[in-house]
Amino acid sequence: MTEEELNISFNKAKSADxxxxxxxxxxxxxxxxxxxxxxxxxxxxxxxxxxxxFVKAWLKISQVNSAKALSTWLYQIAxxxxxxxxxxxxxxxxxDEVEEFLLEDGASAIDELNLDIEQRKIVDLVASLPKDQQQxxxxxxxxxxxxxxxxLLMNKTEGSVRVIQHRAIxxxxxxLNRKKKT
Amino acid sequence: MIKSNKLxxxxxxxKLSLVPKARLDLPDFAILxxxxxxxxxxxxxxxxxxxxxxxxxGSFRTLRITAGLIGTGLILVSLAMGTAIAALQSSPGQTxxxxxxIVENIELKLTRDESKKANLQLKFAENRVMExxxxxxxxxxxxxxxxxxxxxxxxxxxxxxxxxxAAASSPKPKAALVNKxxxxxxxxQTASINTEGEVRLELEKAVEVTKISKEEALQNIERAGLxxxxxNPINLxxxxxxxxLTAVSDxxxxxxxxxxxxxxxxxxxxxxxxxLKIDLVVSVRGQTKDNKTFALEITLVDSPTSAESQ
Numbered sequence: 001m002t003e004e005e006l007n008i009s010f011n012k013a014k015s016a017d018x019x020x021x022x023x024x025x026x027x028x029x030x031x032x033x034x035x036x037x038x039x040x041x042x043x044x045x046x047x048x049x050x051x052x053x054f055v056k057a058w059l060k061i062s063q064v065n066s067a068k069a070l071s072t073w074l075y076q077i078a079x080x081x082x083x084x085x086x087x088x089x090x091x092x093x094x095x096d097e098v099e100e101f102l103l104e105d106g107a108s109a110i111d112e113l114n115l116d117i118e119q120r121k122i123v124d125l126v127a128s129l130p131k132d133q134q135q136x137x138x139x140x141x142x143x144x145x146x147x148x149x150x151x152l153l154m155n156k157t158e159g160s161v162r163v164i165q166h167r168a169i170x171x172x173x174x175x176l177n178r179k180k181k182t
Numbered sequence: 183m184i185k186s187n188k189l190x191x192x193x194x195x196x197k198l199s200l201v202p203k204a205r206l207d208l209p210d211f212a213i214l215x216x217x218x219x220x221x222x223x224x225x226x227x228x229x230x231x232x233x234x235x236x237x238x239x240g241s242f243r244t245l246r247i248t249a250g251l252i253g254t255g256l257i258l259v260s261l262a263m264g265t266a267i268a269a270l271q272s273s274p275g276q277t278x279x280x281x282x283x284i285v286e287n288i289e290l291k292l293t294r295d296e297s298k299k300a301n302l303q304l305k306f307a308e309n310r311v312m313e314x315x316x317x318x319x320x321x322x323x324x325x326x327x328x329x330x331x332x333x334x335x336x337x338x339x340x341x342x343x344x345x346x347x348a349a350a351s352s353p354k355p356k357a358a359l360v361n362k363x364x365x366x367x368x369x370x371q372t373a374s375i376n377t378e379g380e381v382r383l384e385l386e387k388a389v390e391v392t393k394i395s396k397e398e399a400l401q402n403i404e405r406a407g408l409x410x411x412x413x414n415p416i417n418l419x420x421x422x423x424x425x426x427l428t429a430v431s432d433x434x435x436x437x438x439x440x441x442x443x444x445x446x447x448x449x450x451x452x453x454x455x456x457x458l459k460i461d462l463v464v465s466v467r468g469q470t471k472d473n474k475t476f477a478l479e480i481t482l483v484d485s486p487t488s489a490e491s492q
Contacts, residue, residue: 022219029211037206047209051218058222084379111202119201141198169194177188
C-alpha cells in the first residue's frame with residue numbers, strides 16, 4: 001500500500017468504513033503479529049492478541065491524528081494487550097517484570113539454526129550488551145522496527161533511541177575488534 | 183599499505199542487518215481477518231469526537247438538548263413520567279442512560295450555591311460508583327461481554343474523575359465529603375479485586391482518583407482553617423467545628439482558638455478518646471452552656487498516617 005492509499009484508507013476507517021479498516025489490517029497484520037509472537041511464543045495466543053488489538057483499534061481509531069501515527073499506535077495497543085496477557089497468566093505481575101518476560105518467554109526473532117560463525121559471534125555479543133542497548137538492537141535489526149516505533153515501545157524519545165543505538169554499535173565494534181586480535 | 187582489520191560502524195550495521203530472521207509459521211491472515219471483521223460488525227461503531235450534547239443523545243436523536251437552556255423540569259414534563267424515572271435509575275449501556283446524564287448536568291448548572299454544587303458532584307460520583315458495581319455484576323453474570331464492560335468502565339471512570347475532582351476542589355469543603363470519598367475509594371478497591379486486564383486497570387485508575395480527591399478535600403479543609411458552622415440557626419447554642427486539633431488534654435480539645443470541653447456525654451466516631459492527639463483532623467459537634475462549649479460528638483475525619491499509608 002502506498003502512503004497515499006494508506007491515508008485514504010485511514011480517513012475512511014475513521015468514518016466507520018469497515019472495508020477501509022480491513023485494508024489497514026491487511027497492511028499491518030503481519031508485522032504486528034510477529035511483534036506479538038516474539039513476546040508470547042505461542043501461535044494461538046498471538047492470534048488472539050492480534051484479534052483483540054485490531055478490534056480495539058477499530059473502536060478507538062478516532063484518537064489517532066494521522067495515518068503516520070497508525071503503526072506506532074497499533075504497536076502500543078499490542079504491547080498493552082501483551083502486558084495484560086502476562087498479568088492474567090502470572091497474576092499480579094508488575095510492569096517492570098513483564099518487560100523481562102517479553103525477552104525471556106517469547107520466541108527468537110532470528111533463525112538461530114542458520115547463523116554462520118560471524119553471525120553467531122555477533123548475536124552472542126548482542127546478548128552481552130546492557131539491557132537497553134540489547135533491546136534496541138533486537139528491535140531495530142532483528143525485528144525491523146523503526147526508531148519511532150522503538151521509541152514508543154520503550155517510552156523514550158527518538159533521539160535517545162538513536163544515541164543508545166550508536167553506543168551499542170560502538171560497544172559491539174570494540175568487542176568484535178577485541179576478539180579479532182585474540 | 184596494510185588494510186586495517188578493524189570493523190567499522192557501517193560494517194557492524196551491515197552484519198546485524200544480514201542476520202537471518204526466524205521463519206515463522208504464520209497464521210492464515212485471511213481467516214483471522216474475517217473473524218476480526220465479524221467481531222467488528224457486531225460491536226459499536228468507532229467512537230466519534232464528542233461534543234458535550236452529542237455524548238448524551240444516543241437513540242434520542244429527536245431531542246435537540248443543549249444543557250443550560252432547558253431546565254430539569256421541562257425535560258421531565260416533556261417525557262412520560264415512567265421514562266424519566268427509568269432514566270434516573272438506568273446504567274451505562276442502556277439506551278435511556280444518556281438522559282440521566284443530561285438531567286444531572288442540568289441540575290448542576292442550575293445550582294448556584296458552591297457547597298450544594300459540591301454535594302451534587304459527590305452524589306454524581308456516588309452514582310458512577312454504583313453504576314460501575316452494576317456493570318461488573320452484569321459482566322460476571324455473562325450479560326455483558328468483556329469488551330463492552332471495558333468500554334463502559336473506561337467511560338464511567340472518566341466521568342468519575344471529573345465529578346470527584348470537582349467535589350474535592352469546592353472552596354467550602356465539609357468533613358462529610360472526605361468521608362464519602364474515602365467510602366467510594368474502599369468500594370472501588372473491593373470492586374477491582376475480581377477483575378482483570380483492562381477493566382482492572384481502569385478501576386485502579388478510579389481508586390487513585392478518589393484517593394487523590396479525598397486528599398485534596400482534606401487539604402482544603404486544613405487550608406480553610408477552623409470552620410465553625412451553626413447547622414441549626416434556631417439553636418444558637420449548638421456549634422459544629424471542623425479542623426486540625428491544636429491542643430489535647432484529658433479534659434479538653436482545641437481547634438485553633440476554640441476550646442471544647444470533654445465530658446462523660448461526649449461520644450466518639452471513628453476514634454477512641456485516648457487516641458485523640460494533635461494534628462488529627464476532626465469534626466466536633468458541640469453545645470455552649472454557662473460560657474463553656476462542650477463536645478457532644480467528635481468524629482475523626484482523617485489523620486496524617488492514614489493518608490500516607492494508602
